[in-house]
Amino acid sequence: MQKNYDFKQVEKNMQSFWKENNIYRFDVDSKDVIYSIDTPPPTVSGSLHIGHIFSYTQAEMIARFKRMQGYNVFYPFGFDDNGLPTERLVEKDEDIIAKNLPRSEFIMKCIATTEKYEREFKDLWHSLGFSVDWSLQYETISPIVQRISQKSFIRLFENGKAYMKESPVLWCTECQTSIAQAELETIDKDTAFNYIAFRVGEENLIVATTRPELLYGCVCLFVNPEDGRYKAYVGKSAIVPLYNYPVPILYDEKVSIEKGTGVVMCATFGDSTDVEWYERHKLPYRKIMLPDGRIDESVPFIGGLKVMPARKQIIKLLADNGLLTDSKNIIHTVAAHERCGKEIEIISSKQWYIDILSNKKLFLEAADKINWYPAHMKNRYTLWVENLKWDWCISRQRYFGVPIPVWYCKGCGKAILASEDRLPVNPLETSPNMPCACGCNEFIPESSVFDTWATSSVTPQINAKWCEENDISNKLLPMSMRTQAHEIIRTWAFYTIVKSLYHTGEIPWKDIMICGFVLAKKGEKISKSKRNSEQSPAVLIENHSADVIRYWAANSKLGTDTFFSLEELSIAKRFITKLWNASKFAISHLYDIDLSAEIDLMPVDRWIIERCRQTTFEAAKLLNQYEIGSARHEIDDFFWKDLCDYYLEIVKERLYQPEKHGYKERQSAQYALYYCMLNILKLYAIYVPHITEYIYQEFFKRNERSISVHKLCWENITAIDSEIIMFGEALKKIVADTRKYKSENALSMKAEIEEVMVKSDTKFIEMFKQTVHDIRACCKAKEIKIIQQE
Structure with missing residues (x-):
């Protein structure tokens, strides 16, 4: 092995080796138990950043782990390349507006753009060493996926779950399409409460509103039944200012007594509460807003204007006519479209829906059948389902999508x-x-076309080729695990559960693994729009290596957010150097190992082997709970401390000087060293696949029967010898105390000392006697005295 590790050459060579030898191919005919992963198809909406690398790499490590547990791993990759995010990317890249082009021409531009970005995405995943079976790749705009998506819709329609109706719908005037409740986010905006005088008989009734431009759409005033100030008004009519038509005054418990004046204007439609009142109280509909964000031409005074100019015009007219009694600046929380950040409107429109409101109980029960990792993420799903107000609107007035x-x-x-x-x-x-x-x-x-979630919600069915000629639903469904970020629990997780229950009656997967975000700074998620990623993933890999990025990505508990800075990579680089040097040292002493020889292992060699087994056991337990970071720290603790800091130092002289310590004693150390280094490579193979494969190919492959370290399985540990572990801890304390003594007395670690006294429990006396030469060599002591201690 060369002196220094050259990641630029090694990583590309290892990736070629895996590809040429189909190391990660899913074997559809195998009798081994299948472990299947429902991987999020990244949305083709721009370049990937370190946040994507963080979550996707964590899931990829689980694929490698399960493969090394003997599973036949089904690990596909897809691209979510249809729908609004892709259209907005094309509009931005091409500096065009979709509606200004012929539909066919715009779709061709979308196809060309997605092909370009998908090549970039795939190259990036390749460069990270992802163990994907690329023969399982899919695209959500491909014919087979369109067929499965359309089939899903047809069957939902036939079963009464999909329907069309004209009704109030959430609408984005920027994207000019309907959207679903799950696509909303809340933003705080500076606005004003405008206090407007409605006339009731000879009196004024003051109403506070943030949307005076909707005055012509007012259909009712509401007060709380507990509010004694307005009991005399209920049942009467109020005259809408400027427009001079009457509207009823009614009770509703939802009115806040403290907010504004306690009298609320219901207009069609200002917000979701207006819709609720409109339907509950069977109120009339008055058209105000058009799909392009302008006020309808029929509205007096402001017809044809956009919202903000219309608002200013109405406020001026109210003030000029003595109808505006006050105006107070406030911070108002409003609903916005998560894709573009524009405040949404609610308009009446004919759309396609999937019924979800009538089956909330079914969706909540399904969550109880799924294992949530971390467990608390289930609460987010539960709260979302419990607070659903709208059926799922699946139609979009866009162009590049799966046609309805x-x-x-x-x-x-x-x-x-x-x-x-x-x-x-x-x-x-x-x-x-x-x-x-x-x-x-x-x-x-x-x-119209389907909302992109209407298609990506059938990824389990896409993976299983549901109702296609090569359908493997009976082998794959429910899938073993879904991996995703926590912000799409309300969309991807929820919608997939809905579709799976409606189509198969079963949950879509047994486990769901929820990853956290990468933050640029406290509270700020790294994102393309914020331009706060220090460097592109491709540049990071080119400059620092894929294994370094991967090792960093496995640093935190599942579901927790983490920070990223270039300084974070220094720990990973030190680790790569340490693994390389430890392997070089081990291999230099293993060239003449005889693995067939009968060996009577010495106590210290038994200890390090058992610690390695214990580490394997603990890491596997954590990885089965998807705790990638905690498992890595467990392995790190063994590798850095027990193996490198203690064991190698303790047995170094025995390896170098068999003529002094004995050849059988050297064979014992060789066996333990071979066992530990091979298993260290196996443990770290899921995290840093390139360097572990390279070291395996350089030496260990000649003695093992596997073409690749990634085809080996972790040892299945069922019991640990706690006594030899305790002996090892006692031995480590002796070495640590000796080092401390030398340090406190300003002595070199190589300085010879007169005596080391070992006080030992009775059961370890014989073990320490067999370890005297190792202790003497490690501590540089002339004499080792062993004293029995009760």
């Missing part, structure tokens, strides 16, 4: 769904192959 396979009869308006044998279909390019039941042969195609 529906036509509408021109004669009777009935929705005609495509037959499954024709999927995938694009209604804009084809027609139903039969007339409508009413006899009409003319149809209007559905132009």
Whole structure:
């Protein structure tokens, strides 16, 4: 082995070796137990950053671990390359607006862009040494995935779970599409409470509102039944200022007595509470907002204006007419679209939905059947389900997505769904192959596409080739594990559970592994939009190595957020150097090892082997709970302290000087060293696969029967010899106390001392007697005295 480790050459060579030898191929015909991973297909919305590396690498380590536990690992990779995020990327990269181009031309640009980014993504995962079976790759815009997605919709429709209706819908005027509740985020905005005088008989009733531009949409005023100030007004009518039409005054418990004046204007629609009141009290609908964010032309005074100019105009008119009694600046929490950050509106629109509100109990029960790691993440899911207010809107008024396979009869308006044998279909390019039941042969195609989550929610079915010719659902479903970040519990986790329960009656996976975020600084998530990632992952790998990045990624408890800075990588670099040097030292003493020889192991050699076994046991236990970081720290503790700091120092002279210590004694140390170094490589192989593979290929492969260290299995440990572990701890204390003595007395560690006195428990006396020469050599002592201690 060369003096210094050259990661730039080694990592590329090892990646080529794995690819050429199909090291990570899933064997569909194998009788071994399958461990299947539902990996998040990254959204094609721009370049990846260190936060993506953090979560994806943690999951990849689990794939490697399970493979080394003897499982037949199904580890696919997909790309979520359809939908709004991709469209926004194309608009930004090409400096275009989708609606200004012919639909077909824009879709072609989307396809070209996704192909470019997917190549970059794949190259990055390759450079990190991901043990993916790339023959299982999928794209959510591909024909087979479109077919599975459309099939899912058709079956939900046939089972009464998917439906279309015209009703209030969450709407993004920036993206000009409907959105789902799960795509909302809350933001705080500086705004004002405007105090407006409504007329009730001869009196003024003051209403505070942040949305005076919706005044023409006012359909009711509400007060709390416990608010004694307004009991006399309930049942009467109020005259809407400027517009002079009457609206009823009603009770509703949801009104906050403390907020504003305690009188709330219900307009169609200002927020989700307005929608709730509109439906509960059967109020009329007054159209105000258009899909492009302008006020409808029919609205007096402000028709055709955007929201902010309309607001200013109405406030001016109210003030000029003595109808604005006060205005107070406040910080107001509003709902925004997570994709673009724009405040959402609620408009009436015809959309497709999946029924989720009627099955909350089913979805909550499903969560109890899934193992959540960490366990507290289940609370986020539970709170989300319990607080759902809307059915899942799955239609989007966009272009680059999976088409909704529906036509509408021109004669009777009935929705005609495509037959499954024709999927995938694009209604804009084809027609139903039969007339409508009413006899009409003319149809209007559905132009909307599915929300991207409507497709990515069937990733278990995509992986299993659900209802396709090569369907392996019976082998894969439910999948073993889903890995994902915690911010998409409400979307990806929830929607996948919904689809799986509706299609199979079963949970989609047994375990769910929830990863944390990488933070640039306290409270600030690293993201593409914030431009706060120090360097791109490709540059980090090029400059520091994939194994260094991977080792860093395995540093924290599962589900917790972590910080990233370049200084963080120094620990990983020191580790790589330590592993290289320890392996070089070991191999230099193992060139003549005879693994077939019968060996009577010395106590210190038995101890280090047992510590290695104990470490394997503890690490496996933690990794089975997806605690990648805690398991790595367990292995680090053994490697750095017990093996390198103590054992190698204790047996060094025995290895170098068999003529002094005995050849059988050297063989004992060789055996222990070979065992520990091989198992250290196996333990670290899931974290730093390149350097461990290279060291294995350099020496250990000649004695083992495996083509790759990654094809080896960890030892299955069922019991630990606690007595020899205790002996080792006592031995370590002797060495540590001697080092402390030399340090306190300003002596070199190589300085010879007169005597080391060993006070030992009766049961360890014989072991210490057999270890005298090792202690003398390690401590540089002339005399070793062993004293029996009760």
